[in-house]
Amino acid sequence: MSQHTKVAPPTGLEETDSVTLTRFVLHEQRKHPESQGDLTLLLTSVQLACKVTDSCVRKAGIAKLYGLAGGGNVSGDLQQKLDVISNETFKVNIESSQKVAVMVSEEEELPIVVEKHNRGKYGIAFDPLDGSSNIDSNVTIGSIFSIFHLPDAENIQTTEDAARQIMQPGRKIVAAGYAMYGSATNLVLSFGNGVHGFTLDPSLGEFVLTHPNIRIPRRGKIYSVNEGNCKNWDKSVTQYIHSLKFPSEGKSPYSLRYIGSMVADVHRTLLYGGIFCYPADKKNPNGKLRLLYEGAPMAFLMEQAGGKASTGTENILDIQPHSIHQRTPVFMGSYEDVCDLESFCKSAS
Numbered sequence: 001m002s003q004h005t006k007v008a009p010p011t012g013l014e015e016t017d018s019v020t021l022t023r024f025v026l027h028e029q030r031k032h033p034e035s036q037g038d039l040t041l042l043l044t045s046v047q048l049a050c051k052v053t054d055s056c057v058r059k060a061g062i063a064k065l066y067g068l069a070g071g072g073n074v075s076g077d078l079q080q081k082l083d084v085i086s087n088e089t090f091k092v093n094i095e096s097s098q099k100v101a102v103m104v105s106e107e108e109e110l111p112i113v114v115e116k117h118n119r120g121k122y123g124i125a126f127d128p129l130d131g132s133s134n135i136d137s138n139v140t141i142g143s144i145f146s147i148f149h150l151p152d153a154e155n156i157q158t159t160e161d162a163a164r165q166i167m168q169p170g171r172k173i174v175a176a177g178y179a180m181y182g183s184a185t186n187l188v189l190s191f192g193n194g195v196h197g198f199t200l201d202p203s204l205g206e207f208v209l210t211h212p213n214i215r216i217p218r219r220g221k222i223y224s225v226n227e228g229n230c231k232n233w234d235k236s237v238t239q240y241i242h243s244l245k246f247p248s249e250g251k252s253p254y255s256l257r258y259i260g261s262m263v264a265d266v267h268r269t270l271l272y273g274g275i276f277c278y279p280a281d282k283k284n285p286n287g288k289l290r291l292l293y294e295g296a297p298m299a300f301l302m303e304q305a306g307g308k309a310s311t312g313t314e315n316i317l318d319i320q321p322h323s324i325h326q327r328t329p330v331f332m333g334s335y336e337d338v339c340d341l342e343s344f345c346k347s348a349s
């Protein structure tokens with residue numbers, strides 16, 4: 001019995017069998033009559049970078065079997081590490097959109113300043129391959145991005161100028177999202193008016209809308225953290241996690257799920273609720289995850305879905321970055337769960 005289920009499209013889009021990502025983005029653009037279509041073109045290039053990365057991820061394990069090792073062509077490329085390939089893919093595709101002036105990548109020490117003739121008014125920060133320790137075991141990995149409007153893109157000359165202009169708090173994000181290369185490939189994004197999830201239809205080669213207007217449950221039943229680090233946690237984090245495992249009489253303990261790919265752990269948290277944590281600890285006083293292309297874009301999506309993201313004491317979206325690769329402690333997920341964590345931090349201070 002196969003019943004064809006239609007997904008209700010966002011208001012204003014006709015009910016058809018599939019709303020592709022491209023159509024969705026164009027629809028968003030039409031809501032802003034003054035728009036010149038720059039963001040649309042930029043997102044098209046991000047979408048393409050995700051599709052190319054997805055295709056490399058799918059082929060990575062078999063490249064050698066097909067004799068694709070060696071040589072300086074595409075086959076040679078497949079030998080490279082996926083994080084190098086995805087970084088190149090993101091840089092090349094995004095630069096060719098001619099809509100950005102600055103790119104910040106986890107894989108590049110300095111911001112990339114785009115040549116004047118190829119420039120646009122946006123800046124983008126990305127983690128081209130997130131969860132890289134999971135690549136060889138074929139566990140879900142992803143890509144994360146955040147897009148900012150630059151105040152004075154034309155006059156950027158040095159990498160210092162570039163860093164200064166793109167180091168904006170997450171509240172100023174224009175659009176953010178992630179691609180997840182799992183059993184299926186998803187692209188989840190927000191322009192600041194809700195969160196929408198798309199799934200790559202391999203036969204069409206198109207992302208189609210499968211999860212319109214994602215809302216995270218107010219409270220969840222799952223916590224996600226690398227408990228191997230617990231001996232180095234602050235007392236407040238230790239006590240909070242303990243409270244989830246040993247709740248008061250009559251309440252059920254939370255379940256633990258931890259994949260070790262932020263994209264996958266955050267995706268599950270967004271859909272099922274609960275809390276994802278990467279706290280600061282004695283070894284990493286600022287945590288592990290990066291603000292501009294991990295913490296802030298995911299915090300933006302969480303808040304847009306009705307959840308919350310915090311360092312424990314501050315909303316992640318309010319942090320003014322002071323360096324492009326700075327780290328931040330991360331607690332994000334269901335609104336009430338993150339509030340609980342914050343009250344443990346508050347009472348410890």
Ligand SMILES: O=P(O)(O)OC[C@H]1O[C@](O)(COP(=O)(O)O)[C@@H](O)[C@@H]1O
Pocket residue numbers: 106127129130131132133226260261262263278288
């Ligand atoms: O192995 P750990 O310490 O638990 O860290 C896992 C975290 O590190 C990361 O893999 C870091 O991202 P990269 O793979 O992009 O460096 C996150 O995806 C994940 O949440």
Ligand SMILES: [Mg+2]
Pocket residue numbers: 127129130131262294
């Ligand atoms: Mg990462």
Ligand SMILES: [Mg+2]
Pocket residue numbers: 083106127128129130131132
């Ligand atoms: Mg990475």
